[in-house]
Amino acid sequence: MGVLDIPQNYDASRYDRPSVTVDVVVLSLVDDDLKVLLIRRKGAPYAGMWAIPGGFVQIDESLEAAAARELAEETGVTDVYIEQLYTFGDPGRDPRTRVITVAYFALVPADALQVARPGDDAAAAQWFSMFDLPPLAFDHHEILTYALTRLRYKLEYTMVGFQLLPDEFTLSELQRAYETILGEALDKRNFRRKILSAAIIEETGHKRQEGEGRPAMLYRYRENAVAEVKTRRLFP
Amino acid sequence: MGVLDIPQNYDASRYDRPSVTVDVVVLSLVDDDLKVLLIRRKGAPYAGMWAIPGGFVQIDESLEAAAARELAEETGVTDVYIEQLYTFGDPGRDPRTRVITVAYFALVPADALQVARPGDDAAAAQWFSMFDLPPLAFDHHEILTYALTRLRYKLEYTMVGFQLLPDEFTLSELQRAYETILGEALDKRNFRRKILSAAIIEETGHKRQEGEGRPAMLYRYRENAVAEVKTRRLFP
DNA sequence: TAAATAGTGTCTCTTAGACAATATTAT
DNA sequence: ATAATATTGTCTAAGAGACACTATTTA
Numbered sequence A, B: 001m002g003v004l005d006i007p008q009n010y011d012a013s014r015y016d017r018p019s020v021t022v023d024v025v026v027l028s029l030v031d032d033d034l035k036v037l038l039i040r041r042k043g044a045p046y047a048g049m050w051a052i053p054g055g056f057v058q059i060d061e062s063l064e065a066a067a068a069r070e071l072a073e074e075t076g077v078t079d080v081y082i083e084q085l086y087t088f089g090d091p092g093r094d095p096r097t098r099v100i101t102v103a104y105f106a107l108v109p110a111d112a113l114q115v116a117r118p119g120d121d122a123a124a125a126q127w128f129s130m131f132d133l134p135p136l137a138f139d140h141h142e143i144l145t146y147a148l149t150r151l152r153y154k155l156e157y158t159m160v161g162f163q164l165l166p167d168e169f170t171l172s173e174l175q176r177a178y179e180t181i182l183g184e185a186l187d188k189r190n191f192r193r194k195i196l197s198a199a200i201i202e203e204t205g206h207k208r209q210e211g212e213g214r215p216a217m218l219y220r221y222r223e224n225a226v227a228e229v230k231t232r233r234l235f236p
Numbered sequence C: 001t002a003a004a005t006a007g008t009g010t011c012t013c014t015t016a017g018a019c020a021a022t023a024t025t026a027t
Numbered sequence D: 001a002t003a004a005t006a007t008t009g010t011c012t013a014a015g016a017g018a019c020a021c022t023a024t025t026t027a
Helices: A063-075 A110-115 A140-157 A160-164 A171-182 A188-197 A225-229 B063-075 B110-115 B140-157 B160-164 B171-182 B188-197 B225-229
Strands: A019-030 A033-040 A054-056 A081-088 A099-107 A125-129 A168-170 A201-208 A216-221 B019-030 B033-040 B054-056 B081-088 B099-107 B125-129 B168-170 B201-208 B216-221
Touching: A019 A063, A019 A110, A019 A140, A019 A160, A019 A171, A033 A063, A033 A140, A033 A171, A054 A063, A063 A081, A063 A099, A081 A140, A081 B081, A099 A140, A099 A160, A140 A160, A140 A171, A160 A171, A168 A171, A168 A201, A171 A188, A171 A216, B019 B063, B019 B110, B019 B140, B019 B160, B019 B171, B033 B063, B033 B140, B033 B171, B054 B063, B063 B081, B063 B099, B081 B140, B099 B140, B099 B160, B140 B160, B140 B171, B160 B171, B168 B171, B168 B201, B171 B188, B171 B216
Parallel strands: A019 A099, B019 B099
Antiparallel strands: A019 A033, A019 A054, A033 A125, A081 A099, A168 A216, A201 A216, B019 B033, B019 B054, B033 B125, B081 B099, B168 B216, B201 B216
16 A cells, blocks of 8 residues: 555556645735735636745755745745745645645745845735735635744744844844734833843844934844754743 | 646646655554554565555545545554644655655554554554664655654643543653653653643543552543643643 | 933742652552 | 552742833934
């Protein structure tokens, strides 16, 4: 039974095979809101509805490479945080044929997007608030719900939140990012104490002044910090 | 580009499609050791080596159903804890053709296995200690490593450990299960305090006496407890 | 000087972790 | 009585959470 016991001269093409795609949930923080990149569908099914960008896995391409390729096609961005989310494969999730999709999520700092050239079909791509989504094609609402749950969860015990900020940021910006994603207010002093005691960021030495108010110290993410911090939850 | 923008009259068979399988990491606690069920491969590639049981996803079958089916075929067991682990899809992980596998892991109480009828190819199936594995086919060593990491991780903040015990168990048995999987000794008083304060188990009212020593109170898992406990780590 | 934002310290309560003696059974 | 296993409580240290005022800048 199973792939492991197939006679060695089997012909794989004899079997009905599902299509395999990757879908990439591209998240970014813009205007203190968590945004997701969606694509407007042109054709049936679900014509006119919005969908998570994705595409077929090429036959000689790893899943991670396929996800990175889709991300680059849609946003022009490379070298950002991307992780496998879950594989969705219910029969009937695509009315045309059996499609199994390996969902990924990517965290893209807003400043990286300004640099990025728009993808080929940029006209059809648009950012939506994760907290105010349009009707979505396929099971994509379920995928986004899953992505938000996972992001919140990871935020509690890893440093993944930094991936959504520019290289240098203030503690207030970092706190706003956490508050936006978690959907709750955090105490300023407790937040700072925890972040600083975790030793995952360091001062850059210079300050940012824009608009009114006292200038804020800029911090940067310590590259080596990730592994050290994964052991303890930041917000239990 | 991608699956979402395919013209509606496209023919899916034009595309090269990978094969999709599910592999099920079946874990059980036997003789105070964490065991995994492996299958001896008869044919090439990797003939004679051991492999995680798995098989093709049928065209009209959900991934979960495929995993449950494979589990039932190998062990005769149904209605046990099973969860999606990760999807492995590197080109070349199977030398014959492109195979993407959605890995699941299942937790089977040892007493459920006694009841279970052996699968058709039971002769080729065997339990191995997760801490003393034979050479494995494909990338299956990586999959098992991933499964152990995930199990240990889940043990820290969910009640998943109960899935490996019979319906009624003593606190000493539960502690031994945790120690076996985590690979470290736990303090008896602290363990009991934490487990009992989490209110996830309840006394059955009767005791077990086998062999020497004072009889131990039997506990059972409170069915409703899962959701309540997921919020806080048990062993930070 | 008013408005806006940044930055800082203490107290209390809960929890984690270290640690040892008594209770109940079979042999 | 002895061996084996089960059961129970306290102290200490660290961390979480609640809470309010001062500092620095621009307009």
